[in-house]
Amino acid sequence: MKNFITLKEFLSAHKKEYFLGIFWVFFVDLIGMITPKILGHFTDDIKAGLLDRAGVWKYVGIIVGVAALTAVSRYFWRIYIMGTARTSEVYMRDKLYSHLQKLSPNFFNHNKTGDLMAHATNDLNAIRMALGPGFLSFIDPMFVLTFTVFMMIYTVGWQLTLFALAPMPLLIVVSRMFGKVIHKRFTEVQESFGTLSDRVQESFAGARVVKTFVQEDAEIEKFTAQNRVNYKSNLKLARVNGIYNPLVQLVSTLSFLIALSYGGILVVRGSITLGEFISFNTYLALMTWPMMAIGQVINIWQRASASMQRINHIMTTQPEIHDEPDMIADKTDLDGAIELRNLTFTYPGSQTPVLKNLNVTIPAGKKVAIIGRTGSGKTTLLNLLLRMYNPDRGQMFVDGVDINRVPLETLRENIGYVPQENFLFSKSIRDNIAFSGSGSYTQAQIEAAATLSQVHGNIVDFTEGYDTMLGERGVTLSGGQKQRVSIARAVIKNPKILILDDSLSAVDTHTEEEILRGLKDIMQGRTSLIIAHRISTIKDADEILVLDDGEIIERGTHDQLLQGDGLYHELYQKQLLEEQIAQSND
Numbered sequence: 001m002k003n004f005i006t007l008k009e010f011l012s013a014h015k016k017e018y019f020l021g022i023f024w025v026f027f028v029d030l031i032g033m034i035t036p037k038i039l040g041h042f043t044d045d046i047k048a049g050l051l052d053r054a055g056v057w058k059y060v061g062i063i064v065g066v067a068a069l070t071a072v073s074r075y076f077w078r079i080y081i082m083g084t085a086r087t088s089e090v091y092m093r094d095k096l097y098s099h100l101q102k103l104s105p106n107f108f109n110h111n112k113t114g115d116l117m118a119h120a121t122n123d124l125n126a127i128r129m130a131l132g133p134g135f136l137s138f139i140d141p142m143f144v145l146t147f148t149v150f151m152m153i154y155t156v157g158w159q160l161t162l163f164a165l166a167p168m169p170l171l172i173v174v175s176r177m178f179g180k181v182i183h184k185r186f187t188e189v190q191e192s193f194g195t196l197s198d199r200v201q202e203s204f205a206g207a208r209v210v211k212t213f214v215q216e217d218a219e220i221e222k223f224t225a226q227n228r229v230n231y232k233s234n235l236k237l238a239r240v241n242g243i244y245n246p247l248v249q250l251v252s253t254l255s256f257l258i259a260l261s262y263g264g265i266l267v268v269r270g271s272i273t274l275g276e277f278i279s280f281n282t283y284l285a286l287m288t289w290p291m292m293a294i295g296q297v298i299n300i301w302q303r304a305s306a307s308m309q310r311i312n313h314i315m316t317t318q319p320e321i322h323d324e325p326d327m328i329a330d331k332t333d334l335d336g337a338i339e340l341r342n343l344t345f346t347y348p349g350s351q352t353p354v355l356k357n358l359n360v361t362i363p364a365g366k367k368v369a370i371i372g373r374t375g376s377g378k379t380t381l382l383n384l385l386l387r388m389y390n391p392d393r394g395q396m397f398v399d400g401v402d403i404n405r406v407p408l409e410t411l412r413e414n415i416g417y418v419p420q421e422n423f424l425f426s427k428s429i430r431d432n433i434a435f436s437g438s439g440s441y442t443q444a445q446i447e448a449a450a451t452l453s454q455v456h457g458n459i460v461d462f463t464e465g466y467d468t469m470l471g472e473r474g475v476t477l478s479g480g481q482k483q484r485v486s487i488a489r490a491v492i493k494n495p496k497i498l499i500l501d502d503s504l505s506a507v508d509t510h511t512e513e514e515i516l517r518g519l520k521d522i523m524q525g526r527t528s529l530i531i532a533h534r535i536s537t538i539k540d541a542d543e544i545l546v547l548d549d550g551e552i553i554e555r556g557t558h559d560q561l562l563q564g565d566g567l568y569h570e571l572y573q574k575q576l577l578e579e580q581i582a583q584s585n586d
């Protein structure tokens with residue numbers, strides 16, 4: 001039960017609905033006791049020759065009345081119990097999604113998308129089943145069993161009742177025995193479904209790569225294999241249920257057998273009347289469903305408990321990146337000065353530092369560029385500046401304040417970031433550019449940002465213009481267009497710090513120049529940090545840092561660096577040669 005603590009708040013907010021639901025179940029079960037009693041009286045009256053036409057109608061009237069009342073009351077319990085269970089699913093899904101939004105990038109590096117989606121669907125469904133049908137299958141048998149035992153004792157005495165109920169403890173033994181196995185096997189089912197979802201999600205997301213590498217058959221094979229694993233784990237669960245459910249049925253049949261044989265003897269002996277015997281057997285029949293339900297409830301709750309455990313694993317994961325207790329809460333704006341003091345960084349779980357002993361001072365409003373071989377740590381440095389990971393204290397400062405003490409919202413709202421992978425959402429181009437504004441940007445602002453990023457011309461060429469849908473149900477932009485929409489999304493924020501992570505690699509040198517010229521105006525008095533592989537992108541920077549294997553090996557302006565004969569000079573010569581070859585080929 002401790003797994004369900006996550007639902008405490010929800011359950012306490014909805015206790016009224018559950019109490020009303022319990023009331024209606026109580027009511028239905030109570031009036032359900034009338035019919036067997038009536039049948040007994042009916043039998044005894046017939047046997048004694050006391051029944052006339054009016055008498056028959058009286059009995060029929062009572063039975064029909066009870067049935068009608070039961071039907072109406074059942075409607076209410078469904079509304080209160082099943083309805084609240086549906087609400088719990090919405091509540092949990094919202095809670096899970098909000099929590100996932102807060103988790104750090106590192107969490108998503110270690111948890112696969114498909115599996116997370118399985119949590120939000122299958123696991124939440126199993127929990128809803130527990131709070132709806134599972135809850136009902138728990139309280140209903142409780143009432144029915146209590147009432148029927150009471151009515152049985154009242155009708156035929158405690159002896160026959162006790163004999164008939166003797167096999168019941170077996171039910172508890174069987175349920176306990178099977179409960180643990182069901183829990184384990186259901187966890188396996190959910191895990192294998194998670195892996196299956198992930199396989200589907202990845203192969204669809206990477207559909208182009210799969211096709212270009214002619215890996216369709218291999219993908220189908222891998223999917224089929226995982227599908228079989230999923231099938232087998234479901235089969236293992238079904239096998240347990242296949243034994244468990246008949247065992248529960250067997251116990252209830254045993255009760256019947258005892259009731260029939262011993263009850264029959266009592267009738268023959270004249271200890272009870274035939275009517276009482278019929279009432280008793282009808283009460284016993286009423287107990288069949290609760291006994292089955294007890295079996296069912298253990299099954300549902302074990303499944304839900306396994307799912308709850310999986311959900312709790314996510315819900316109890318604390319975001320690694322959060323506002324620190326000593327943050328400077330009133331820092332709501334940035335000037336944009338950045339300083340690195342002996343910055344050394346190792347990724348969580350890794351042994352080797354990716355950045356080593358970096359010392360850099362970037363006054364507010366300056367343009368600094370970083371160049372270096374692939375894997376030298378450029379993106380890592382930006383990740384730290386955006387606090388996707390936490391740098392150690394005393395190593396990274398913004399406006400002279402340790403970055404760990406700057407409120408996350410202030411930091412990120414003041415940074416315009418153009419990531420290396422230009423992820424755009426499946427929305428209109430307008431909504432993509434205005435992503436940060438929650439609807440507050442005007443069309444003029446959106447167009448200005450697009451013009452500055454040299455993509456306005458392309459957008460107006462689309463028949464739908466800014467309303468052109470992107471993504472799965474829309475158009476696919478070229479790499480260069482995507483980069484420019486992504487730049488527009490960053491510059492519309494008018495950020496104090498602009499970060500471009502290799503963001504001009506897919507545009508030609510002419511467009512690159514235009515974008516840089518535009519950016520120069522907008523970034524007047526603002527800090528820019530530009531990562532590039534092409535020297536043409538960064539040659540105007542106030543300072544260029546050359547990074548190699550996590551260390552700054554050269555620094556200076558373009559002209560200063562060309563004086564030396566280091567990596568920068570080497571890269572410049574190479575790119576110059578490439579350009580000359582390209583020109584001679586034209």
Ligand SMILES: Nc1ncnc2c1ncn2[C@@H]1O[C@H](COP(=O)(O)OP(=O)(O)OP(=O)(O)O)[C@@H](O)[C@H]1O
Nearest residue numbers: 109347348350354373374375376377378379380381
């Ligand atoms: N989450 C991570 N966990 C562990 N190591 C990582 C992680 N992300 C990156 N790295 C490693 O850190 C090193 C630096 O990566 P980074 O992305 O910063 O390089 P880069 O200079 O930006 O490269 P490129 O120019 O190719 O984009 C690489 O060796 C990379 O494998």
